[in-house]
Amino acid sequence: MTRRLKPLAGLLAFLLAAAACSPGAPETATPAGPDGDQLAPQIASYDLAVGSQRFLVGLLSRETELVGGGEVNFKFAYLGTRTQQTSGEVVAEAKASYLPIPAEADGPEPDVPDKPSILSGAGGSGVYSTEATFDRAGFWGVVVEADVEGRGLWTGRATFEVLDTHRFPWIGEDAPRSQNLTMSSTDAPRSAIDSRAREDREVPDPELHQMTVADGIASGKPTLVVVSTPTYCVSRFCGPITDMVHRLSKDYSNEANFVHIEVWRDFENKEVNRAAAEWVLRDESILEPWVFLIDAEGKIAGRWDNVATKGELEPALKTLTTS
Amino acid sequence: MTVRQLQDTYDQLCRTRALAVSQVPAARELFFSQVHSPLHLIAQAAQNVDRSVAARMLEAKNDVESVFNSAMSPDDAGAALDRLLPSTAEALRSVGVTTSGCDIPRQA
Numbered sequence: 001m002t003r004r005l006k007p008l009a010g011l012l013a014f015l016l017a018a019a020a021c022s023p024g025a026p027e028t029a030t031p032a033g034p035d036g037d038q039l040a041p042q043i044a045s046y047d048l049a050v051g052s053q054r055f056l057v058g059l060l061s062r063e064t065e066l067v068g069g070g071e072v073n074f075k076f077a078y079l080g081t082r083t084q085q086t087s088g089e090v091v092a093e094a095k096a097s098y099l100p101i102p103a104e105a106d107g108p109e110p111d112v113p114d115k116p117s118i119l120s121g122a123g124g125s126g127v128y129s130t131e132a133t134f135d136r137a138g139f140w141g142v143v144v145e146a147d148v149e150g151r152g153l154w155t156g157r158a159t160f161e162v163l164d165t166h167r168f169p170w171i172g173e174d175a176p177r178s179q180n181l182t183m184s185s186t187d188a189p190r191s192a193i194d195s196r197a198r199e200d201r202e203v204p205d206p207e208l209h210q211m212t213v214a215d216g217i218a219s220g221k222p223t224l225v226v227v228s229t230p231t232y233c234v235s236r237f238c239g240p241i242t243d244m245v246h247r248l249s250k251d252y253s254n255e256a257n258f259v260h261i262e263v264w265r266d267f268e269n270k271e272v273n274r275a276a277a278e279w280v281l282r283d284e285s286i287l288e289p290w291v292f293l294i295d296a297e298g299k300i301a302g303r304w305d306n307v308a309t310k311g312e313l314e315p316a317l318k319t320l321t322t323s
Numbered sequence: 324m325t326v327r328q329l330q331d332t333y334d335q336l337c338r339t340r341a342l343a344v345s346q347v348p349a350a351r352e353l354f355f356s357q358v359h360s361p362l363h364l365i366a367q368a369a370q371n372v373d374r375s376v377a378a379r380m381l382e383a384k385n386d387v388e389s390v391f392n393s394a395m396s397p398d399d400a401g402a403a404l405d406r407l408l409p410s411t412a413e414a415l416r417s418v419g420v421t422t423s424g425c426d427i428p429r430q431a
Contacts, residue, residue, distance in 0.1 A: 064324065064328070125360065196385060231382060231385045232377075233363070234363065234366075234367055236359070236363040239385075267378050268375050268378050270374065
């Protein structure tokens, strides 16, 4: 279900001042930062633009403990542009749900508490997600409010940029007809097919390296593409997400194509695989992991940046495979 | 992360190695709860200085994950961790963080 942001009255400045002396923060809570916040939200979305899209935030305490589970509240304010700042009025708010990611590749689905809680990390990590609509390009702020188990009401804030248009392939656009490396490729080191493979180690998911994206589109079936680098991942989500796509491929191999594009041809020398560059290299910077769902006509039908869960991918896949 | 937190991560990796001698499931739990995520931050910092150093550490980390997700024999876990320890120390050195050595009990 898509959550729409609802208009709110009030000023961000007022909100920030109020948050600094929140009565919900008990004395035992993590010490607040100089701004009065106990949370340090990390924007986990990669490519925000005007319009509606999934908006992701990772939550850490000031002492870098992971906060996860349940729902939190996001309050959005438009802050203006580099040359023209606004008063920072809160323009919308939304509830955000926790998206858990297993700690280890191929690990079990983690147990997630019903209420925002300090998590140990052993059960994995994750982010809070909501569907957000931004009506203007420029800089935005988000205030996060979380009623953390045993700690009380914690707040945190972060700023982010919203562009006029998406920099990376977006829903409705033609998918790049990539000629990615496959298990049949003889002109590349094995680690360029999958960074987990090396001289003494096989590609762990050869089923995801059987066809090119171009061939997948030509087949007339939907194609799910994961662009990731399980060994050299910056975000730490690549391995679990690639393995989740691998598991999904076993259940839908007759109805859809599944392709893993490894990011790096040579990590040490910063050489990016050409196919990966078509999807995730912009302005000389790489972001990973991503999952893209391509429909039978070759248009992008779904896109998940940084974090993707089975609970998000499977319904989208079913929509295409049963239509 | 602070220098102290980075050094703590290395100390926890040493504890993981010590546990792997006889308690591989406990070593696995400690690795994924305390060590895994900070290693990504260390790699992120190291790759801005020396990508070869970051690559060695990430490849060794991947080996440890593979062992912990499959056979989990003490020998395999120990061997993988023995590769990860020096590559982590090297990555930390590359960003100016020193570590003390591990005191790891060995099986008789």
